[in-house]
Amino acid sequence: MPAWRAQRLDALPPYLFVEIDRRKKAAIAAGKDVINFGIGDPDLPTPGFIVERMAAAIRDAANHQYPAGIGSPDFRRAAADFCRRRFGVALDPEREVIALIGSKEGLGHVPLATVNPGEVVLVPSPGYPVYEAATIFAGATPYRMLLREADVWLPRLDDIPADVGRAAKLLFLNYPNNPTGACAPRAFYERAVAFARQHELLIVHDAAYSELFLDPAHAPVSILEVPGAAEVAIELHSLSKTFNMTGWRLGFAIGHAGALASLAAVKSNVDSGPFNAIQQAAIEALRQSSHRDVVACREIYRQRRDIVVDSLRKLGIAVQSPQATFYVWARCPDGYASLEFAARVLEEAAVVIIPGVGFGQAGEGYFRMALTVPADRTREAFARLERVRWW
Ligand SMILES: *Cc1c(COP(=O)(O)O)cnc(C)c1O
Numbered sequence: 001m002p003a004w005r006a007q008r009l010d011a012l013p014p015y016l017f018v019e020i021d022r023r024k025k026a027a028i029a030a031g032k033d034v035i036n037f038g039i040g041d042p043d044l045p046t047p048g049f050i051v052e053r054m055a056a057a058i059r060d061a062a063n064h065q066y067p068a069g070i071g072s073p074d075f076r077r078a079a080a081d082f083c084r085r086r087f088g089v090a091l092d093p094e095r096e097v098i099a100l101i102g103s104k105e106g107l108g109h110v111p112l113a114t115v116n117p118g119e120v121v122l123v124p125s126p127g128y129p130v131y132e133a134a135t136i137f138a139g140a141t142p143y144r145m146l147l148r149e150a151d152v153w154l155p156r157l158d159d160i161p162a163d164v165g166r167a168a169k170l171l172f173l174n175y176p177n178n179p180t181g182a183c184a185p186r187a188f189y190e191r192a193v194a195f196a197r198q199h200e201l202l203i204v205h206d207a208a209y210s211e212l213f214l215d216p217a218h219a220p221v222s223i224l225e226v227p228g229a230a231e232v233a234i235e236l237h238s239l240s241k242t243f244n245m246t247g248w249r250l251g252f253a254i255g256h257a258g259a260l261a262s263l264a265a266v267k268s269n270v271d272s273g274p275f276n277a278i279q280q281a282a283i284e285a286l287r288q289s290s291h292r293d294v295v296a297c298r299e300i301y302r303q304r305r306d307i308v309v310d311s312l313r314k315l316g317i318a319v320q321s322p323q324a325t326f327y328v329w330a331r332c333p334d335g336y337a338s339l340e341f342a343a344r345v346l347e348e349a350a351v352v353i354i355p356g357v358g359f360g361q362a363g364e365g366y367f368r369m370a371l372t373v374p375a376d377r378t379r380e381a382f383a384r385l386e387r388v389r390w391w
Contacts, residue, residue, distance in 0.1 A: 003240065005351055008136060008137060008139075008294040010231075011136045012132075012133055012136060012154055013129065013132060013133075013360070016339070016355070016357055016358045017354070017355075019339070019343070020038075020339070020342055020346065020352070020354075020355065023343060023346050023347075024036075024038075024346060024352050026234065027346060027350055029343060032350040033350055034346075034350045034351075034352060035349075035350065035351050035352070035373060035377055035378075035380065036352040036373065037096045037257065037351065037352055037353050037354075037369040037370050037371075037372070037381070038352040038370065039179045039370060039372065040178065040241075040326065040327065040354065040370045040372070041246050041370075041372060042241065042244040042246060042297075042326070042372055043372045043373065043374065044244050044297055044300065045244060046243060046244045046245050046248070047192060047243060047244070047251065047291060047294060047297075048293065048295035049283075049288060049291060049293065050243060050245070050282075050283075050284055050285045051282040052136055052277065052309075053280060053283075053284040053285075054277060054280075054281035057276070057277035057278075057280040057281055058277045060277070060361075062276070063275070063276040063277040063280070065276075066272050066273075067272065067273040067274060067275060067276045067279065068076075068273060069264065069267060069268050069271070069272050069273040070098040070099060070264050070267075070273065070390050071097070071098055071099025071252065071273060071274070071279060071327055072099075072276065072279050072280075073093065073094075074096070074279075074280075075099055075252075075279040075280075075282060075283055076093040076097040076098070076099065076252070077093045078282070078283040078286045078287060079091075079097050079099075079237070079252045079254070079286060080093040080096070080097050080254075081090075081110075081286070081287075082286040082287075082289060083222065083224070083254060085289075086210075086211075086219075086222075086289065087222040087224065087225055088225065089222055089224045089225060089231075089254075091224075091254055092257075095257040095260070095261075096230065096254055096255060096256075096260065097252055097253070097254050097260075097368060098252065098253050098260050098263065098264055098267075099250070099251075099252050099273060099274050099279065100236065100250070100251040100252055100253055100274070101249045101250070101251075101271055101273070101274050102238065102240060102249040102250060102251050103206065103208050103236040103237065103238035103240070103251035103253075104130055104251075105249075105251070105267075105271070106251060106253050106263065107128075107130045107134055107172075107204070107206060107236060108130055108133070108134045108137070109134070109266045109267060109270070110134065110170070110204050110234070110259075110263055111134045111135050111138035111140055112134070112137065112266050113259070113262040113263040113265065113266040114169065114170060114202055114259055114262055114263070115135075115138055115139060115140045115169045115170055116139075116140070116169075117138070117139030118139065118140065118141065119140045119141070119167060119168075119169045120140065120141050120142075120143050120164060120167040120168040120169065120273065121135040121140050121141070121142050121143065121147065121168065121169065121170040121171075121172065122142075122143050122145055122155075122160065122164075122168050122170065122171040122172065122201075123135065123142045123143070123144055123172050124144075124145055124147050124155055124172060124173065124174060124177075125144035125145065125146055125359070125360035125361070125362040125363075126147060126179055126356060126359030126360045126362045126363030126366075127145065127147075127172070127174065127179075127359060127360060128174060128178050128206065128359075129359070131172040131174075131204075131206075132144075132360075135170075139172075140169070140184065142364070143160075143164050143168065144360065145157075145160065145332050146362050147177075147180065147182075147362060148362075150269040153177055153180040153182035154182070154184060154188050155173075155192060157192065157195045160390050165198075165199045165390070166199065166230045168199060168201050169201050169202065170202050170204055170222045171192070171195070171196060171201055171202070171203045172202060172204050172206065173192060173204070173205045173206065173223070174207075174208075175188075175205075175207070175209075175220065176204070176209040176210065176212065176213070176220055176256055176323070176324035176325045177320075178208070178209065178323065178327060179327055179329050179354070179356070179359050179366075179368040180322075180327075180329045181320070181322025181323070181324065181325045181327045181328065181329050181365065182322070183218070183220050183323050183324050184220075184221075185221075186221050186225065186226070189221065189223045189225070189226050189229070190226050193223070193226045193228065193229050193233065194231055196232035196233065197228075197231075201232075202232060202233065202234065202256065202259055203223065203229075203232055203233035203234070204234055204236070205222075205233060205234070205235040205236070206235075206236050207220070207222065207223075207235050207236060207237050207238075208237070208238040208240065208241055208251075209241055209326075210222065210242075210324075210327045211239065211241070211242035211289065211294075212241050212242065212298065212301065212324055212325055212326060213298065213323060213324040214298060214301055214302040214305055214322065214323060214324060215302075215323055218323050218324070219322065220324055222235060224254065224255055228388065229255070230255050230256055230257075231256065232313070233255050233256060234253050234254065234255035234256050234259050234260060234263075235253070235254050236251060236252075236253050237251055237252050237253070237254065237256050238250075238251040239251060239282050239285060239286075240327070242285075242287045242289070242294065243294065244297065245282075245285070248278050248281075248282075248325050249274060249278070249317050250274050250278050250279065250282050252313075256260075261324055269294075276377060283351055287307070291373075301326050301337050301371050303324075303375060304326075304371040304373070304374075304375055304378055305321065305328065305371055305383075306321075307319070307375055307378050307379060308369055308371065308378060308382075309321045311378075311379075311382035311385075311386075312328070312330050314382075314386070315333075315382075315386065315390070316333070316338065316384060316390075317330050317331060317332075317333060318330065318331045319331070326370055326371040326372060327368050327369070327370055327371070328368070328371065329356070329366055329367075329368050330366065330367060330369070331365060331366055332356075332365055332366060332367055337355075337357070337365070338355035338356040338357045338358075338363065338364055338365060338366060338367055339355045339357060339362065341353075341355065341367060342355040342367060344388075344390075345385065348385075348388045349381065349384035349385050349387075349388060350384070351381045351384065351385065352368060353367045353368065353369050354368040354370075355367055356367075356368065
């Protein structure tokens with residue numbers, strides 16, 4: 001019998017969480033009280049005002065038919081209005097906004113839509129694994145830009161070798177960043193836009209965490225705030241993390257009209273767009289993006305962040321307090337490789353953390369904790385960790 005497994009699947013980087021996953025399942029099966037800081041999926045429900053809008057939308061039979069693949073005109077206008085209010089960015093909703101079935105769907109399809117086999121795609125490392133996987137699916141070659149703590153997790157664009165710069169067609173960026181929690185200042189985006197012009201490449205900026213800022217004085221900026229950026233960049237937004245809507249599957253892409261048209265051409269052959277009712281609920285969400293329920297969620301993440309950061313420091317673990325995202329990225333205690341440390345934390349305390357190496361070799365020596373665990377359970381996890389003799 002053939003295995004029915006394409007070679008391109010074997011070209012994907014290995015999935016390094018298998019062993020941790022196996023041990024986690026074994027701990028749960030053994031009846032252990034596992035506390036999971038692993039998955040980046042909000043534990044809080046979607047705010048009621050969005051759920052109510054959805055309930056009404058789902059009863060409207062007009063919504064039961066195929067949606068417009070690139071999103072309804074109303075949804076695209078609401079997304080453009082949101083970007084104008086939030087970032088001061090003016091967009092033409094007909095050419096510069098398209099709906100996505102979650103931003104991951106868009107990230108997965110962008111290389112298919114914009115690069116040719118054999119071309120080079122610049123991806124951050126450590127980074128969200130989708131950038132590299134999507135590059136490989138498109139037959140292109142990923143080039144990993146190392147992110148270092150000393151550079152506050154921004155890539156050194158000047159260090160990219162000239163031949164790589166010439167061959168590169170796409171540059172993936174992601175700020176606020178998963179897994180490091182780092183934010184990029186406006187000056188970095190200006191530098192990136194200049195780099196893209198110089199090398200004639202397209203920037204794909206993943207802004208899934210732009211609204212998950214934990215300090216209201218430091219709301220992240222959009223790359224499209226840089227003058228001329230829409231000539232060299234697209235930016236992907238997501239309803240998932242902002243509104244606790246990961247299960248709903250809705251995002252949108254903004255920026256370069258030609259790149260978005262190419263993306264729409266791929267999508268029209270693969271999917272038929274997001275459910276109309278979800279788009280209508282999302283219009284309400286975007287209109288009320290400062291609703292008290294949304295602000296309250298950020299406040300909850302901020303409290304959890306402070307507990308996690310303080311508790312890690314008490315354990316003697318070096319950590320920067322993130323200004324955005326719901327991730328804390330910290331250094332493993334001396335002498336521990338990240339897989340080994342995650343395994344020991346699970347073994348000794350029934351606590352799940354993600355080893356940094358899972359985000360690429362450049363993440364070795366670090367681990368990630370998602371702030372998706374309630375405060376009392378977070379304190380319980382650290383009470384257990386404090387009882388362990390680590391070194
Ligand atoms: C969660 C996440 C996304 C995906 O969001 P969806 O809109 O739910 O597909 C994209 N990028 C990063 C870095 C993420 O962590």
